[in-house]
Amino acid sequence: MKASVTKGLGQGFVVEEVELADPIGHEVRVQVKASGLCHSDLSVATFIGGEFPVVLGHEVAGLVTGTGPEVTQVAVGDHVVGSLIQYCGACVNCLGGRTYICLRPESTLRTPGQAPRISWNGAPVAQGMGLGGFAQEALIHENQLAVVPDEMPWAPAALIGCGVLTGAGAVLRSADVRQGESVVVIGAGGVGMNAVSGARIAGAETIVVTDIEDGKLDRAKAFGATHVVNSRTTDPVEAVRAITGGGADHVFDFVGVRPVTAQGMRMLGKGGGLYLIGVGGNDAGVDVSAMAALSGSQKVQGVYMGSSNLKRDIPFYASMYLQGRMNLDALVSKEIALDGIDAGYDSLKDGTTARVVITDFS
Numbered sequence: 001m002k003a004s005v006t007k008g009l010g011q012g013f014v015v016e017e018v019e020l021a022d023p024i025g026h027e028v029r030v031q032v033k034a035s036g037l038c039h040s041d042l043s044v045a046t047f048i049g050g051e052f053p054v055v056l057g058h059e060v061a062g063l064v065t066g067t068g069p070e071v072t073q074v075a076v077g078d079h080v081v082g083s084l085i086q087y088c089g090a091c092v093n094c095l096g097g098r099t100y101i102c103l104r105p106e107s108t109l110r111t112p113g114q115a116p117r118i119s120w121n122g123a124p125v126a127q128g129m130g131l132g133g134f135a136q137e138a139l140i141h142e143n144q145l146a147v148v149p150d151e152m153p154w155a156p157a158a159l160i161g162c163g164v165l166t167g168a169g170a171v172l173r174s175a176d177v178r179q180g181e182s183v184v185v186i187g188a189g190g191v192g193m194n195a196v197s198g199a200r201i202a203g204a205e206t207i208v209v210t211d212i213e214d215g216k217l218d219r220a221k222a223f224g225a226t227h228v229v230n231s232r233t234t235d236p237v238e239a240v241r242a243i244t245g246g247g248a249d250h251v252f253d254f255v256g257v258r259p260v261t262a263q264g265m266r267m268l269g270k271g272g273g274l275y276l277i278g279v280g281g282n283d284a285g286v287d288v289s290a291m292a293a294l295s296g297s298q299k300v301q302g303v304y305m306g307s308s309n310l311k312r313d314i315p316f317y318a319s320m321y322l323q324g325r326m327n328l329d330a331l332v333s334k335e336i337a338l339d340g341i342d343a344g345y346d347s348l349k350d351g352t353t354a355r356v357v358i359t360d361f362s
């Protein structure tokens with residue numbers, strides 16, 4: 001089968017003929033129908049690094065074409081969406097319902113002694129995040145897959161696995177936003193827009209979005225922001241405190257650079273929470289004044305993958321989309337072929353492009 005292989009740091013994405021093993025144990029063979037280009041795969045390919053060669057791609061939707069002998073949760077013919085959340089289902093965190101912080105995520109992978117899932121010219125190829133969606137087919141542990149209705153279109157389905165779980169999950173699961181509360185979304189990118197959708201589903205009364213580009217803020221309004229603030233031209237802290245009448249209940253930081261996160265802290269009202277999602281550099285973080293935090297009873301929380309339970313939440317977001325309550329179509333800016341990943345990532349630099357999705361695997 002064809003897969004787009006990243007052979008080393010800065011070496012881009014090159015289509016090669018590779019071998020995919022037959023499914024064993026809990027593995028599922030998926031014919032990939034759509035694969036989203038998330039920034040973090042580009043980061044792995046350009047500066048983070050890891051094992052090479054590797055097949056990246058972690059926003060995957062596809063059709064189940066084969067199952068290992070121990071698979072019980074999906075069947076041939078199912079439409080599935082993958083997630084990078086890897087969980088064992090048996091550790092104390094999994095048993096407590098917090099599969100996103102599983103203590104044994106590696107249990108979803110083959111052991112070093114076993115034959116590799118992917119090989120190229122007889123040598124092993126790493127599989128990005130247990131998914132490897134930049135390929136015609138993928139071999140994925142059943143715990144990383146959720147079944148979605150057949151009528152769910154492939155391209156928006158693929159986005160659910162990362163950007164939607166993260167953005168909407170931060171609001172609905174991590175923060176548990178309630179009706180009538182106020183929400184601030186800092187950073188109107190693809191993930192931030194899903195936070196706006198989540199805030200609408202939660203019944204937030206005030207949804208303020210801040211960004212530094214007017215085009216992004218126009219899009220935020222179309223997604224349901226009640227107020228937008230360009231933080232290049234307006235002090236976002238003053239603006240949020242005025243709009244919310246003293247400070248916000250929930251502030252979600254999708255940017256993650258120190259001055260911006262510090263602004264987020266100062267936007268909080270009494271009892272408010274600041275949620276850290278974006279990481280804009282190695283020194284991302286925030287100073288917390290104990291006196292201000294305790295007198296205002298405020299909290300700061302790091303959020304991994306929107307505190308999502310993928311088996312519950314992926315079908316939930318698909319349902320919200322099919323009911324017209326979650327806008328994913330406007331996030332699919334462009335559909336490309338498997339050999340167009342480098343150009344696809346280049347086009348993300350243009351501010352009007354939200355997400356690029358591979359839908360042609362021929």
Ligand SMILES: NC(=O)c1ccc[n+]([C@@H]2O[C@H](COP(=O)([O-])OP(=O)(O)OC[C@H]3O[C@@H](n4cnc5c(N)ncnc54)[C@H](O)[C@@H]3O)[C@@H](O)[C@H]2O)c1
Nearest residue numbers: 166187188189190191192211212254277278279303304305
């Ligand atoms: N925590 C997690 O589990 C998790 C999962 C997925 C993604 N992420 C992270 O979420 C972040 C957002 O992802 P994305 O795909 O939406 O990125 P994106 O680049 O599309 O969006 C970021 C937005 O922030 C805006 N921005 C930049 N500087 C700003 C400033 N000073 N003030 C206000 N806005 C500013 C940009 O204009 C852009 O619209 C990334 O850092 C990504 O790595 C985290």
Ligand SMILES: [Zn+2]
Nearest residue numbers: 038040162163
């Ligand atoms: Zn991602």
Ligand SMILES: [Zn+2]
Nearest residue numbers: 088091094102
């Ligand atoms: Zn576990």
